[in-house]
Amino acid sequence: NAGVTQTPKFQVLKTGQSMTLQCAQDMNHEYMSWYRQDPGMGLRLIHYSVGAGITDQGEVPNGYNVSRSTTEDFPLRLLSAAPSQTSVYFCASRRGQGALEQYFGPGTRLTVT
Amino acid sequence: DAKTTQPNSMESNEEEPVHLPCNHSTISGTDYIHWYRQLPSQGPEYVIHGLTSNVNNRMASLAIAEDRKSSTLILHRATLRDAAVYYCILRYTQGGSEKLVFGKGTKLTVNP
Numbered sequence: 659n660a661g662v663t664q665t666p667k668f669q670v671l672k673t674g675q676s677m678t679l680q681c682a683q684d685m686n687h688e689y690m691s692w693y694r695q696d697p698g699m700g701l702r703l704i705h706y707s708v709g710a711g712i713t714d715q716g717e718v719p720n721g722y723n724v725s726r727s728t729t730e731d732f733p734l735r736l737l738s739a740a741p742s743q744t745s746v747y748f749c750a751s752r753r754g755q756g757a758l759e760q761y762f763g764p765g766t767r768l769t770v771t
Numbered sequence: 772d773a774k775t776t777q778p779n780s781m782e783s784n785e786e787e788p789v790h791l792p793c794n795h796s797t798i799s800g801t802d803y804i805h806w807y808r809q810l811p812s813q814g815p816e817y818v819i820h821g822l823t824s825n826v827n828n829r830m831a832s833l834a835i836a837e838d839r840k841s842s843t844l845i846l847h848r849a850t851l852r853d854a855a856v857y858y859c860i861l862r863y864t865q866g867g868s869e870k871l872v873f874g875k876g877t878k879l880t881v882n883p
Binding site: 662693698699700701702703706716717748750758759760761762763764765 | 803805807812813814815816817820858862870871872873874875876
């Protein structure tokens with residue numbers, strides 16, 4: 659199993675541009691989520707999904723959209739990038755909403771200039 | 772929000788035990804206590820979790836206070852590879868959904 663994969667690893671955007679961060683998992687996990695991590699801070703939940711077709715907002719959802727058309731994929735879209743969205747983004751998955759162990763991807767480092 | 776409090780940093784020597792404390796005074800009866808660690812330039816990695824009783828696994832032990840307002844992650848023999856940021860997290864339910872809220876964590880330095 660590849661586990662949780664994320665692409666790209668690095669990205670530089672100009673203010674106002676849009677892009678999609680890709681996340682995929684091959685463990686047939688129902689629950690997937692996106693976090694952002696800013697320097698010196700912990701992880702903050704952006705959006706999550708409890709299964710295909712179902713998504714919900716986390717702690718810091720503004721400026722981001724998600725969709726979940728398949729169990730495997732959970733892309734994160736930045737609609738109009740802002741410098742405040744410069745961060746490292748982590749995708750995570752777990753077997754179900756009640757599962758206790760969460761698996762994280764390697765992260766995408768995004769810089770918005 | 773369920774919150775945890777951890778020291779910003781701790782230091783240990785290789786092959787010595789390490790006790791990483793965490794306070795979670797607002798914990799409710801159904802909140803699980805999770806520990807994750809994050810090595811440099813990597814995503815967080817699950818370490819251990821518990822509810823009321825002490826727990827052991829191949830990576831670490833988790834000691835939970837009787838009133839559940841604090842817990843301690845124990846690395847029995849620290850190695851250089853254990854140098855990481857350790858996060859103590861409460862898993863709680865809000866609005867019908869379960870959430871993990873990460874704090875700032877404890878940066879563990881292991882000296883050779």
